[in-house]
Amino acid sequence: MRFEYNIEAGNFTKAGDASSSFKKILKQLNVDPQIIKRIVVSLYEGEVNIVAHANGGKVICEVDTKRVNIQLIDVGPGIPDIEKAMQAGYSTASAKVREMGFGAGMGLVNIQRCVNKMDIESAPGKGTKLFMEIHLRPDEKFKAPPESPESHGV
16 A cells, blocks of 8 residues: 655644554554554654755655555755764754754654664755655564653654
């Protein structure tokens, strides 16, 4: 099954609509609640990144019996230094975004904590593609790191 959602740039009132909608689908499919939480947290963080940093984008969610694959594709400035962007607390968010309570530099970190696999393709001026895979069955290889004081859930 495949689901697509458009993400509007700068519209924080709609940030989370895709993750909320996809959460309802996952519940209807009787996905384990702990796995739903991981999926929704990672998807929400990705949505907020598109809203805050890009000129819009889209989310593609694909579900099969073993996994959920999510792609977040934005039309934005790209990430000049992915390694730096993966550091907890590093943020390029504007002052306006920070004033609204976003831009703490934990989005990509929280995503990485919630998924089984993650890959980022980005270049300055080319936008960003974020790929995530979450297994639908409990996986001994997945061990969530302890919550850090900076992390937050949905």
